[in-house]
Structures are given as structure tokens and as C-alpha cells.
Amino acid sequence: MARLQDKVAIITGGGTGIGEATCQRFAEEGARVAVFDVNAEAGSDTVATLSEKGAEAQFIEADIAAETEVADGIAKVLDRWGKVDVLVNNAAIPGVNKYTHEVSVEEWDKVFSINARGVFLCSKHVLPSMMEARSGSIVNFSSIYGLIGNEDLPPYHATKGAVLMMTKTDAICYAPYGIRVNAVHPGSTKTPLFMKAGETYPGGLQHYLDMMKEKHPLTLGEPVDVANCVLFLASDEARFVTGASLVCDGGYTAQ
């Protein structure tokens, strides 16, 4: 049997990058997939690709920072498919790359509104149906930047640390309902977000890729490498795993 047979999954930020790869892997393993994204073109493209391959999928245009959009989107999924088994809180932005003393309150709040409040809102509105079903799996996206410091992106680091703690607390609060909550911590993975950071790096993209490769004992990650970790946590194979941090970083944080 496929690993997510008959499961309904919501994947935020499923239009591109790791989210898109996760949509593809989930569909290959039998899930019905709802793609939540602010980018309507990218989200619709993901759904079109899944549908061409024979999977059941729907696109929901939603900004995860906006509570009504999240609540309405989840209601649509429940109307159509009657349940949500898996929520993947993947969507996030890097935000400004400035030292703390240079960051404005607006810049700080923007990153938190998506990376932390977005995770909170999606979980908040999915949990009641999971509690009623007395089962569910939530996979939150932290980062290696939620585990260690580095000389960049202070607000992003802070949001990813927050997601780690939200994961542990929700894991404990909802375990009595049979709901598991885990976090993934990707290292550098070749997605649009990562490549964009490289393009503005002094010395250019190739210099950035070479420099980042050196920092990862294995090599840089592909989106599917992270998607496979999410798939494990989402599936019943991980039924004894909750509150865990799955680091998928090619050895970056082992050093």
C-alpha cells in the first residue's frame, strides 16, 4: 500500500521549492493534496502537474498570515474531502538580511507574520477537525537556523527558533488526541529562495554555491531530499514520533 493512501494533506507554500516537491511526493504516495499559496500561478501549476499524473489535488489561494484566508481555505478542504490528516507548515520567507540594530519594526513583524503567525494560524484552524478525528500529523518547517546562529538574517533565525518551540508544545498538548507534531530542519536546499539569496551574494551565484557546498559535508540538498523527510513524519510509519526535530542538512550542524 502507498505510504499516504487515502490521506488528505494541506501543504502551504506548495507552489515552488520544497513545498512543491512535497506535493509531488505526497501525491505519488496516494495522498489527496491541497496546495495553499499566495502565488496563484505557481500553486495552480503544481495542481495541474499533480492532476496530469492522476492525483486528486486542489489549489487554494491564501496568505497564511491572514486568519480569514486560512480559515476559509481549510473550510473548503473540509467541505470537499471531509477531513485533514496531514498539515505541512512549509511556507516562509527569509525577510531582510540586516543586523538587528538596522531592522525596522515593520520588517521584523513581516517575517513573524508569515513564518510564525502563519504556522500558528494554519495549525489553529486545522486542529479542531483533527481533534474530532482523534488523529493527525502536523509537520512544521524550522531550519538549521532554528538550531544554530549565523552571521545573517536575525529575524528569520528568531522565527525558526519559535517554530521549534511551537512544535514541542503542540506535540505535548495534542498527543492525548492522537495528533503528532514534528519539525524538519533543512540545511541549504536548491530552491528559488536559496538561489535568490545566491544571486545577490558578493561574487555571484556560482561563488555562493561553491562556498555553501563546502559548509555541507555531504553536499547541498535537493527539494526532494527534504520532501522525503516530511513524508516519513507525515506517514503512519512515524506513529511513535512526536515533538521531534528531523535535521536534514547534509551534516552541516554535525560539525
Ligand SMILES: NC(=O)c1ccc[n+]([C@@H]2O[C@H](COP(=O)([O-])OP(=O)(O)OC[C@H]3O[C@@H](n4cnc5c(N)ncnc54)[C@H](O)[C@@H]3O)[C@@H](O)[C@H]2O)c1
Ligand atoms: N531552501 C533552503 O535552503 C531552506 C533551508 C532551511 C529551511 N528552509 C525552509 O523550507 C521552507 C521552504 O523553503 P523554500 O526554499 O522551498 O522556499 P521558496 O521561496 O522556494 O518557496 C516558498 C513558497 O511559499 C510561498 N509563500 C510565501 N509566503 C507565503 C504566504 N504568506 N502565504 C502562502 N504562501 C506563501 C511562496 O509563494 C512559495 O511558493 C521554508 O519554511 C524555509 O524557511 C529552506
